[in-house]
Amino acid sequence: MGISFSSVVDAPVDEVFAWHARPGAVVRLTPPWLPMKLKREAASIRDGRAEFSLVPGVRLVARHDPRGYVESERFVDVLETFPVGALGGWRHCHEFTDLGGTRTRATDRVDTPVPERLLRAMFVYRHRQLADDLAAHAWARALRPEPMTVAVTGSSGLIGTALTALLTTGGHRVIRLVRGRARGWxxxxxxxxxxxxxLLDDVDAVVHLAGESIAGRFTEEHKREIRDSRVTPTRLLAERAAATGVEVFACASAIGFYGPDRGDEVLTEHAAAGDGFLAGVVADWEAATEPAAEGGVRVVRVRTGIVQSPNGGALRLQRPLFSAALGGRIGSGRQWTSWIGIDDLTDIYLRALVDSRLSGPVNAVSPHPLRNAEYTDILAGVLHRPALIPVPAFGPRLLLGREGAAEIAEAGQRVVPAALAAVGHRFRFPSLEGALRHVLGKARAVGVGVGVG
Incomplete structure (x- = not known):
């Protein structure tokens, strides 16, 4: 049985094909809700092999068939290990048709007995990712036509994995700064x-993402790890950036800067720092970037909201609970949730690198924050489950301690992206429902044609 998925993207055919051929494309195209982790990317879409891990001890290998390769027109991959036997075979042909000007028809043709209904969400996701990523690279090139060499710390984390793939598919060179032995160029x-x-020789920009996770009980040891992993390493890296003369230093930060409870106050980048442990850490973390700014480097401090991805963060914990109809608001549900989709966050980092108008703090949040009760209702609705079981206050306090619960689970900040609005930034998913549908495989197939034959 053959299944085809097709859409038209606003980019020349050569650029669409080149995007697929660059490192990171398979990362950008792998749906985050699937139980797959990329272990090795194919060196070439002509004749390379990509390897994924599924459950422990089970792998999937996709081999690119050179007989199906036609430059700027087509490439083919075939599954050659488990679960080929269970699937009854899988041959995937990627086709690209030049429609003239800046329009290309991208078509996926899959020969497999797997029912179309089980594959539809995956291909809707892939085609949306392709169109949105190509659009992001287009506006980025308009701001800075030349590719950059970007050094990234924390490249293997949730944000780093997505961002490095976005950068490399856009033609930028990424150098991963690793704390273990370097294994390649x-x-x-x-x-x-x-x-x-x-460390930063021949580097145009630095993206600094590394830092100990804030999740866990706020013991004195954990709090020390949170601070120590951020402040001094950031200052030393910022000093090195200034000494080397890099152009941009984009440093992760957090909306925890505003404190755990600011009520209904609308918080732009000009709002004062709040109270509490995390607010203090974030203020010191941001101050640690000053050596770079004093050395003439453009510094962007990306104050990140609650990232929406089933691969990590809060959504990774919430998804199974809500899927089992065990989710609900936290406490009163009145606290504000300032969130950001994972792909919108990577776009913000891309803009931080290429847009000289951005400097200082930048709120990396959706323009539409929601109260916690609204957030939980939308998440439950996307998953087609009720949200009937509120989380009592003592629940987070048992897991995180009183201070940790107040700083994380019960925190509320009504943050808006004023700096991004000032430069005309457009979000892929300004609404929570759209963002959740995309990353959870519940999106509607707008602009995607599907055929079975």
């Missing part, structure tokens, strides 16, 4: 306590 060893003098 695209990695450099980074000692956070003593960065090497040549």
């Amino acid at each position: 695209d990695e450099r060893f980074w000692n956070p306590e003593r960065p090497a003098a040549d």
Whole structure:
């Protein structure tokens, strides 16, 4: 049985084909709700092999068939290990048709007995990702036509994985700063306590994402790890950026800067710092970037909201609970939730790198914050489940302690992206429902044609 999925994207055919051929494309196209993790990316879409892990001990290998390769027109991959036997075979032909000007028809043709209804969500996701990523690269090139060399810390984390793939599919070179042994030309060893003098040689920009997770009970040891993993390493890296003369230093930050409870106050980048442990850490974290700014580097501090991805963060914990109809609001549900879709967040980092109008703090949040009760109702609706079981206050306090619960689970900040609005930034998913549908495989197939034959 053959299944086809087709859509028209606003980009020349050569650019659409090149996007698929660059490192990171398979990361950008793999739906986050699938139980798959990329272990090795194909070196070439002509004749390379990509390897994924499924459940522990089970792998999936996709081999590109050189007989199906036609430059700028077609490439083919075939599954050659489990679950080929269970599926009865899988041959996937990627076709690209030049419609003239800046329009290309992208078509996926899959020969497999797997029912179309089980594949539809995956291909709706892939075609939306392709169109949105190509649009992001187009506006980025309009701001800075030349590709950049970007050094990234925390490249293997939730945000780093998505961002490095976005950058490489756009033609940028990424150098991963790793704390273990560097294993290739695209990695450099980074000692956070003593960065090497040549660490940032030949680098245009730095994206600093590394830091201990804030999740967990707020013991004195955990709080020390949160602070120590951010403040001193950031200051030393910022000093190295200034000494090397990089153009841009984009540093992760957090809306925890505004404190755990600001009520209904609308918080732009000009709002004062709040109270509490995390507010203090974030203020010191941002201050640690000052050596770069004083050295003439454009510094962007990306104050990130609650990231929406089933691969990590709060949604990773909430999804199974809500899927089992065990989810609900936290406490009164009146606290504000300032959120951001994972792909909108990577777009913000891309803009931070290429848009010289951005500097200082930038609120990386959707323009539409919601109260926690609204958030939970929308999540439950996307998953077609009720949200009937509120989480009592003592629940988060048992897991996180009183201070941790107040700083994380019960926190509320009504944050808006004023700096992004000032430069005319457009969000892929300004509404929560759209963002959740996309990352949870519940999106509607707008602009995507599906055929079975």
